[in-house]
Amino acid sequence: MARVVECVPNFSEGRRKEVIEAIVEPFRVAPEVTLLDYAPDADHNRTVVTVAGDPENVLAAVFEAIRTAASLIDMEAHTGEHPRMGATDVVPFVPIREITMTECVDLARRLGSRVGEELGIPVFLYEAAATRPERTNLADIRRGQYEGWKTKINDPDWRPDFGPSALHPSAGATVVGARMPLVAFNVNLGTSDMRIANSIARAVRHIGGGLRFVKALGIEMQDRGIVQVSMNLTNYTKTPIYRVMEMIRAEARRYGVPIISSEIIGLTPAESLFDVAAYYLQLEGFSSSNVLENRMTE
């Protein structure tokens, strides 16, 4: 486990099992690549795949998966609830270990270039790989979806970063980029009052004047009779988990509401938890090189 990049490609197929298996096959056979998860969603007709491993091998495998998706998925026949614009809809590279964001941007560009030239699919770069500010957000790029993109691609402002200025006849277009790992962090509050969850969510989230890398919503947990502040932390190195926790604790105090528990959904980098431990233990001079497993890869 030397250098590790994570990649989370989203494919527009969540129903035909044999197609999904064919798409993930390159990740199963690639050396030094681990297929961590793939979650087909029939309603969305979409599968989110999570892989991690050696950057060059991940790059090669994801290209093969995109090629397979282009040959087996016909966007003309695709229906599903989730917005999408291509057979391979979006491909973020995520730095995990001994790899910088700049190197992830380079991977995104190299993948985009190959997908554009070899597969004839228009590619747009997003997030940290974006070539202009209005292409940073995926939602802005994807607006109009596959159907709308048939005309949107003729707009000079929406010339692709790689590949032809026309949708691929069956595979549509693909968005490729680089971003930080997301941490899905939820905090449960000892109240059933949704107004309190919403008010705290507004206080902590960036859009409401809160922390820079927090997206937050109030959610009702009806079966438990409580409410939750449900969050995505989009850069745990700059907005660490403990800071979010303590800000929620401070906000909850004004309502006399206790924090019951929290949860991390899915995967989080080890480093994000070391930060939490170092804060609450008030550790001096601690770095991840104090962690035995980390020292083994240095």
Added chain:
Amino acid sequence: MARVVECVPNFSEGRRKEVIEAIVEPFRVAPEVTLLDYAPDADHNRTVVTVAGDPENVLAAVFEAIRTAASLIDMEAHTGEHPRMGATDVVPFVPIREITMTECVDLARRLGSRVGEELGIPVFLYEAAATRPERTNLADIRRGQYEGWKTKINDPDWRPDFGPSALHPSAGATVVGARMPLVAFNVNLGTSDMRIANSIARAVRHIGGGLRFVKALGIEMQDRGIVQVSMNLTNYTKTPIYRVMEMIRAEARRYGVPIISSEIIGLTPAESLFDVAAYYLQLEGFSSSNVLENRMTE
């Protein structure tokens, strides 16, 4: 980084650089083994080596290091402040990843058997590998040191677990075993009053009625004008770091003394810090399989 055992052999040479280098050489060349640290101490005339990696390869490399130490160190000529009874004095195996304590005991037995039979050095098993209760503690085995052991080994109660019932003429005897990772955890208090540090150390440590797997001492930090509770946590899975921290916090409160900071000296397993994060975040349903890097090895 699949299965990982740590091994911390102590050799009775801390002065002759070329001897120390020859002893650690097997760890440098072994495949899937990382030489994490080696710290020669001239006053103790002793070198503590820390290695980790594939269990079979660590076993093979440590045997070679013991063979080298036996050929280059003469205990008849050895002087130093630290108690010792052999050229290779003590060899603990420590479970880190995907390996049980039982498997570490098995490694200790296999190493002991080879050292006894092939090198003719008497071997005593200690800690989790001990064959009787009075051999659990290293200090009990080592009492009398190399010089005293010339007669102690004739005592029927001290027949070695492996090898001859006589000291090796130059290499003495060796203690081999298995134990949990040690976490060296110190807490700094906002006072210069040593009585408070000693009192808190007595309260938290096992011997004083405190936590089962805590050894603690009060220490004066003269340059900073503060005192410290200096600890070894001998089983972080049963006495987790956060519990020690919170117990010290509670004890310090009775003196109106704040915790200034804490420190972890050397290496600690990632798992020991995940426990801390999970406690302070009140995480529900968290396991180390939520950690991205861990999932890559499953």
